[in-house]
Amino acid sequence: MMEAGRLLFARPVRFFFAAQKLEGLPPPDAPEVAFCGRSNVGKSSLINALAGHHGLARVSHTPGRTRQLNFFMAGEAAPGDDPARKPARLTLVDMPGYGFAAASKAVKADWQGMMFDYLRGRPTLRRVILLMDARIETKDGDRAAMDLLGEAAVPFQIVLTKSDDAKPASRLAKRQAEMAEIVRKRVAAHPVVMTTSANKGTGIAELRAALAEIAQSG
Template structure:
């Protein structure tokens, strides 16, 4: 199935949105957690991973997509999530919540441990279909974000930029942030051309993210 960027007309776009709605209306359950590379589950269903800086809103986005308030743990403390969490979506797809990167207050050993397993996963997972790379719409792109894009690009891992917390940004600033994200996507061959703009609070863009992910499901 093609994604929204390839939709030829409004009817095809509506069909993609409906496919996403139907997929995410089905059960999504946590089934595995890994803290080390040798603990990763055997590759199975297609996987879509959520990656981004600490406190960018990964867990909130997963909860909004699935319509569950507490499926993914939302922490007010940046850097709290230190493991890869795997969720089964209707036996058609696996969603993976990756540890946040770029948390400055974490010790170097701690950062190396949880970011090391994350990057090992990104480089070596054969059933990883796409990484949804989350960027905070309210702030500028950080060096850690650019490093993550470069790693994904070098490893030839397909990724798509998703701007989060767009409800907390004025129209002019948001428009500039979208253009910046589009330029970043164009400068990386592994990046999907369509930048998604979301808010877990208002539901903005949630149907679009669902549609993009549904296009990758078996």
């Protein structure tokens, strides 16, 4: 699947829609994979690394600022492409970050309600990529997000970010072991935990391959 992953992101990934309310979502089309995580987990940087485009997803210096679902299309065919080598399309959905300390309780409740309705009701959603910081311990917000995904009956896969800053190496190994234990206890969790670094490119090819497999499954 490594070649399929390369092909999926060989063409420019295109931003095509933003929605602040559920009634404003684009019509269901290609299979969707949503990226979810704490506001400072490096979500936008990872999406940019996958796309090979550093300015695709906006990296905010104010964690928790984004309050909308951003939609990007990967794998679109270009004129003259060989149909036999054309990758399946995949929609990447950048979800608003959670765990922003400065937000009011009303804003947090609104986020949870909107995200649950999106997760539960989106027919093209195939998986949620739940991003966890490789450098720090699991937070209450992370556990709440996993609870929300379980309640919505949406499969999710944990992907560790910022692994290049998880030092010493024993810290990363401990974090990986912790994630493996978590997925064993969560029915909705994918059994494979992935480790990435947007800065160093660690795990990007492998994550692209996993996304290509989802795209091809339809």
